[in-house]
Amino acid sequence: MGLDLNWGLAINALPLLLEGMKLTIIIAVVGLFFGFFLGAAAGLARTSKNKILSGIATIYVEAIRGTPILVQALYLYFGVNQVLIYALGWKIESVPAGILAIAINSGAYISEIVRGAIQSIEKGQVEAGRSLGLSSFKTFYYIVWPQAFKRMIPSLGNQFIISLKDTSLFAFIAVGELVRQGQIAIAVTFAAFEIYTVIAALYLLMTLPISIVLRHIERRLDVN
Amino acid sequence: MIITVENLHKKFGSLEVLRGISCKVKEREVVCMIGPSGSGKSTFLRCLNLLESITSGKVIVNGHDLADPKTDINKVRAELGMVFQQFNLFPHMTVLQNVTMAPIKVLGTPKRKAAEKALQLLDKVGLGDKADVYPSKLSGGQMQRVAIARALAMNPKIMLFDEPTSALDPELVGEVLAVMQDLAREGMTMMVVTHEMGFAREVADRVIFIDQGVIVEEDTPANIFSNPRHKRTRTFLGKIIKGDGVQGQSG
Ligand SMILES: Nc1ncnc2c1ncn2[C@@H]1O[C@H](COP(=O)(O)OP(=O)(O)O)[C@@H](O)[C@H]1O
Numbered sequence: 204m205g206l207d208l209n210w211g212l213a214i215n216a217l218p219l220l221l222e223g224m225k226l227t228i229i230i231a232v233v234g235l236f237f238g239f240f241l242g243a244a245a246g247l248a249r250t251s252k253n254k255i256l257s258g259i260a261t262i263y264v265e266a267i268r269g270t271p272i273l274v275q276a277l278y279l280y281f282g283v284n285q286v287l288i289y290a291l292g293w294k295i296e297s298v299p300a301g302i303l304a305i306a307i308n309s310g311a312y313i314s315e316i317v318r319g320a321i322q323s324i325e326k327g328q329v330e331a332g333r334s335l336g337l338s339s340f341k342t343f344y345y346i347v348w349p350q351a352f353k354r355m356i357p358s359l360g361n362q363f364i365i366s367l368k369d370t371s372l373f374a375f376i377a378v379g380e381l382v383r384q385g386q387i388a389i390a391v392t393f394a395a396f397e398i399y400t401v402i403a404a405l406y407l408l409m410t411l412p413i414s415i416v417l418r419h420i421e422r423r424l425d426v427n
Numbered sequence: 428m429i430i431t432v433e434n435l436h437k438k439f440g441s442l443e444v445l446r447g448i449s450c451k452v453k454e455r456e457v458v459c460m461i462g463p464s465g466s467g468k469s470t471f472l473r474c475l476n477l478l479e480s481i482t483s484g485k486v487i488v489n490g491h492d493l494a495d496p497k498t499d500i501n502k503v504r505a506e507l508g509m510v511f512q513q514f515n516l517f518p519h520m521t522v523l524q525n526v527t528m529a530p531i532k533v534l535g536t537p538k539r540k541a542a543e544k545a546l547q548l549l550d551k552v553g554l555g556d557k558a559d560v561y562p563s564k565l566s567g568g569q570m571q572r573v574a575i576a577r578a579l580a581m582n583p584k585i586m587l588f589d590e591p592t593s594a595l596d597p598e599l600v601g602e603v604l605a606v607m608q609d610l611a612r613e614g615m616t617m618m619v620v621t622h623e624m625g626f627a628r629e630v631a632d633r634v635i636f637i638d639q640g641v642i643v644e645e646d647t648p649a650n651i652f653s654n655p656r657h658k659r660t661r662t663f664l665g666k667i668i669k670g671d672g673v674q675g676q677s678g
């Protein structure tokens with residue numbers, strides 16, 4: 204009984220895999236979209252002088268960074284849903300749960316990116332703005348944020364890649380993303396080597412372009 | 428009096444940096460402040476536009492009582508121009524945008540009008556051709572001149588300068604001092620912290636010597652430089668003249 208690779212099986216599975224890939228992208232993009240706002244809010248809260256605000260944000264960030272995203276997703280989909288069903292007779296479906304998990308998880312990391320970038324802006328920038336008569340909000344909006352955002356771009360891109368790969372764990376909460384679709388195909392065909400090869404290649408197909416674009420942006424930012 | 432300061436104290440925690448400063452500045456007057464590093468010159472200047480809060484004392488600037496919590500800080504600041512040692516230009520904006528931003532966002536000046544005025548000011552500081560350039564492409568002297576134009580764009584009543592030439596290569600100091608001298612000649616009220624003794628001698632109406640948070644001596648430049656009354660002033664001036672005084676003379 205020799206090793207009998209059959210790439211035809213992987214090609215047959217391709218439509219199924221591409222469907223999963225589409226879901227992977229949707230969950231990553233939508234999750235990160237919300238994660239960015241959550242992260243920006245938490246990052247700002249952490250730079251705030253208000254102790255309660257910064258305390259809440261710190262707890263959020265530490266709780267999320269200190270637990271695996273798989274546990275967060277399982278907690279949400281099985282744990283929280285159990286309570287929701289009991290209390291409201293209603294539950295979060297698997298895809299929204301995945302989006303929520305990415306948003307909450309990436310938000311914690313993005314908040315650190317946002318905080319670091321804001322704190323990296325020289326104090327003199329704020330003083331120049333304030334001394335011209337700009338309110339603290341206008342100083343932040345027109346002077347600090349645009350400069351900070353530029354500095355965030357490389358790290359945000361990096362987080363995008365991490366979160367995109369993290370969606371693979373949502374196979375555990377019944378999300379029909381790329382890995383899950385692959386597992387279904389393998390259960391039928393037993394072509395594990397071929398199909399996992401294709402899956403890995405598809406992940407690279409998604410992440411490599413992001414890496415390349417990022418490197419270009421970084422180089423352009425360096426020039427300015 | 429456009430500035431009246433009475434018994435101003437400033438503490439950072441338990442460190443008392445200003446220990447009872449009183450002084451008055453008339454409209455159109457140019458006052459230079461000299462003194463050793465750490466003596467509180469920057470802190471004093473920053474109290475005048477509330478970049479530092481006032482611990483105690485009375486500060487009236489252009490009719491506004493700065494110790495009164497009801498005073499609109501942004502309004503006071505809009506009437507005061509400040510120029511920093513490190514320029515603090517906004518790196519993500521062109522030179523023109525640096526100069527037009529505050530008039531547009533604070534005073535609500537229409538964009539076109541703000542740009543016209545900005546170009547005039549840039550011409551005045553000799554940088555009319557740099558309007559569309561980003562600050563990173565400028566020399567230190569050019570950056571500081573843009574910073575001056577940026578402050579002037581708000582039509583300030585008073586200009587505060589905190590060691591405006593200290594971060595510059597020696598050959599770039601003159602171009603900035605020349606702009607400041609023009610400004611003084613036009614009648615701008617100016618408070619200038621500087622180590623450029625040549626500038627102080629030539630342009631200032633009055634020189635204030637600050638040491639350890641108090642005004643030790645104030646007088647006309649002629650008197651203070653040729654005939655200082657206090658030993659501390661003499662010691663300080665002796666050090667400065669030996670150090671970079673020669674360059675100061677030429678500035
Ligand atoms: N934000 C601050 N917090 C604590 N100490 C400060 C702060 N700003 C200035 N100081 C201290 O106040 C003193 C006077 O500083 P400064 O006004 O900058 O002096 P100068 O401009 O004359 O060199 C220094 O000892 C400095 O360390």
Ligand SMILES: [Mg+2]
Nearest residue numbers: 468469470590
């Ligand atoms: Mg200083």
